[in-house]
Amino acid sequence: MSTLGQFDIAGRSALVTGAASGLGLAYAEVLAEAGAAVTLSDIDGARAFEEAERLRSEGREVRAATLDVADRRATQAAVAAHVAAYxxxxxxxxxxxxxxxxxxxNPDGHRNPDAQIDTLDPAWWDRTLAVNLTGVFNTLREAARVMKDAGKGGSIVVTSSNAAQINVPVVGLAYMPAKAGLAHLVRHAALELAEFRIRVNAIAPGPFVTNIGGGKVKTDPAARAFWDRQIPLGSIAVTEQIKPLALLLASDASSYMTGSHVVIDGGMQLGNFR
Structure with missing residues (x-):
């Protein structure tokens, strides 16, 4: 197979969680553009259905589903529905x-009195770990089960973060340990599932222009400028910039990669001394 041919995923099917916006939508778009049949799932089902309808109007083979990944039974049902459809x-x-x-x-250089380890609302911790760590486990578990039963191998890609490896004091406490947990989960799952030719890798983004954090970087010039200053390459990323990496990890072009934690953060981990 040619080098470019290894990126071909035509005829395959893909499930993307959190696909109504941001990085998840970018993943769904590039997978569908490359010829895969894609399910866009999201807790915001209405938005997922809107985006699926848009992609269908562009000739893509896609469907949508409402899903809270923290709900284990709902995740199992969503994966089963995808398999039934495709x-x-x-x-x-x-x-x-x-x-x-x-x-x-705070980005303005002051402590946030409501977000100290001894003052923050524990509900933030509970929900963040339920979605960002347990929700990924739920998705990975169901995907692995289906792929093992089919016996054809597969690719599972987890969205981690550069915050798995560095501390970002303007980000809420629970986010970083959840993402660090994902890094270990990916390595463990990759080792366990290698025998079945199921590859498990992580994308570790830095700041991107998405709705995360209330979407402040889209509407607040000061918030955008703050994050731009943290990036040695000069600016926060847009979601189009993550699509080539997503296609690499989804396709046979990464056939010898598993357990990897691929950072895409404009050099933020390196520190910015300008």
């Missing part, structure tokens, strides 16, 4: 995630 599951993007509120430090 005859199997070749690619799964466990992407759904939420922010965890304000960090202990």
């Amino acid at each position: 005859g199997g599951l070749d690619i799964a993007f466990a992407n759904a995630g939420i922010d965890s509120g304000d960090g202990f430090w």
Whole structure:
């Protein structure tokens, strides 16, 4: 097979969680554009159905589903419905995630009195881990079960974060341990599932222009400028920039990759000394 041919995913099917907007929508768009049949699932079912309708109008083979990944039975049902619709599951993007509120430090350089470890509302911790860690486990578990039963291998891609490896004081406390947990989950699952030719890798984004954190970077110039200053390459990313990496990990072009944690953050992990 040619090098470019290894990126071909035509005829395969993919399930993307958290696909109504942001990175999840970007994943769904590139997978559908590359010829896969895609389910866009999201807790915001109305938005997922709107985006699916738009993609169908562009000639893509897609469907939509309402899903809260923290609900294990609902996740199992969503995967089963995808398999019923498309005859199997070749690619799964466990992407759904939420922010965890304000960090202990504000971008303006002051402590946030309501987000200290001894003052924050524990509900932030509970919900963040339920979605960002347990929700990914739920998705990975169901995808692995279906792929093992089919015996054809597959690719599972988890959205982690550069916050799995660095501390970001303006980000809510629960977000970083949840993402660090994903890094270990990916490595463990990759080792366990390698025998079945199921590859498990993580994309670790830095700041992107999405709805996370209330979408402030879209509407607040000061918030956008703050994040731009953190990036050695000069600016926060747009979701189009993650699509090539998503296609790489979904396709046979990454056939010798598993257990990887691929950082895409404009150099933020390196520190910015400009």
